[in-house]
Amino acid sequence: MNKLPASSVLFLFLLLLPFTSCSERVENPRMVINEVLVNNEENYVDDYGQRSGWIEIFNNTAKTQDIGGYFLTNDKSNPRKYPIPRGDVLTRIAPHQHVLFWANNKPYQGTFHISFELDPEEDNYIALFDESGTKLIDEIIIPKGQLADVSWGYEMDGVKYDKDGTLQLTRLKKVTPSTNNYTLDKNEKVERFKQQDKFGASMTITSMLVVFCALLVLYIVFKIVGKSSTRISEKRRGKSTTVETTAGKPDPQGIPGEVLSAIFMALHEEQNDVHDFEHTILTINKINKNYSPWSSKIYGLRELPRR
CATH class of the missing domain: 1.20.5 (Single alpha-helices involved in coiled-coils or other helix-helix interfaces)
Structure with a gap:
């Protein structure tokens, strides 16, 4: 069997190289900037009763994720613009759940009020970085010219790219903060x-x-x-009824039950010897105790007057 020389194998490889593709599948991030509302005029209000733009982050994993210590920014040159405070239990996002940040440039109002605002007249770049501030978790660009009370995001929560790697960012039909983007209008x-x-x-x-x-x-x-x-x-x-009839029924010899009860009681006392021998004689039994209150002298003493 003849073997091909090494030069021929190399030539075939170089010839087929342009026709081969090493496409890598694009994975959806584990934490996704899921929905953004830039221009909030008559939409949802924050815990202070104020309206401002907001950013929704979705946990795209099957585990609880704590984003405390992460960074949100709208400036590529400053990835650590807003550090998400640690220690807040609400920064722990349950699996496939959402958390909302208000872009009102008032971080002193709480954990979920970030230090920048969104501008409807300009392109809005928003990014989420990890605790180091160097690793990008997710980013999104909302185009300028945003209409009032119209949000942008992904129709299916967490699905940023489809199977072909195409970005699914679009204008949503409904504004759905902290809830699923996909809603059923009809059943x-x-x-x-x-x-x-x-x-x-x-x-x-x-x-x-x-x-x-x-x-x-x-x-x-x-x-x-x-x-x-x-x-x-x-x-x-x-x-x-059976018990009452039996108790009140007279003896076959004609003696009522009450008489029999009295006779039985008399026999009981006779056997125990606790009655007097005659009805005119009083029986007094001797007390076995050495001390008797009848003969005690303490009851005859009187208290002497104090001087």
């Missing part, structure tokens, strides 16, 4: 049901059947519970 199932039942007859009949079945079930349950309670009450009443 397909509801719309299909409306087409099939234009006058609502099926819905009415279904509702009536549900109510009727529920009432029927309640009737059966209460009926069963009532019968069970009646049976239990009758059994208890029968037992109590």
Whole structure:
């Protein structure tokens, strides 16, 4: 078998090189600047009741991310323009959740009030850097000429690039701070049901059947519970009647129960020897104690007057 010389292999490689591509898939950042509103005139207000532009950051991972110590900026030459304070529990963003920063240049108002503003008449560059201030996490450019109360971002939260690596930044149909950008205007199932039942007859009949079945079930349950309670009450009443009849029933020889009880008590006292021998004799038993309050002298002493 003849082997190709090394020069021929190198020539073939150089010949095929222009036809090969080493495209690298663009990954979405783990923290995404998800939505930006530059011109806020009649939209949401901050915790001070004031309106200003805002920046929404989305946690694009399945773990809680703490952005305390990160940096937000609108100046490429100054990546550490606004350091996000550490120690605030609200900077811990849960998986696939959002956090909102107000661009009002009033950082003294709190953690989420940054030290720069957004200008609707100019292109707005916004970037998020890590704790070192050198590694870029995400960046976005909002074009100038922004309309009032119209936000820009990504239709699907965190999806900055599609499969082909195309940037998905667009003007959003609805302003959605701290919530999902993608919203459903219509429900397909509801719309299909409306087409099939234009006058609502099926819905009415279904509702009536549900109510009727529920009432029927309640009737059966209460009926069963009532019968069970009646049976239990009758059994208890029968037992109590049997006991009363037995207690008040006279002896077969004609002696009432009260007389028998008195006789039994007398026999009990006779056996225990706790009664007098005769009705005119008082029995006094001897006290076993050496000390008796009847013979104590302390009850006969009187307190001497004080001098």
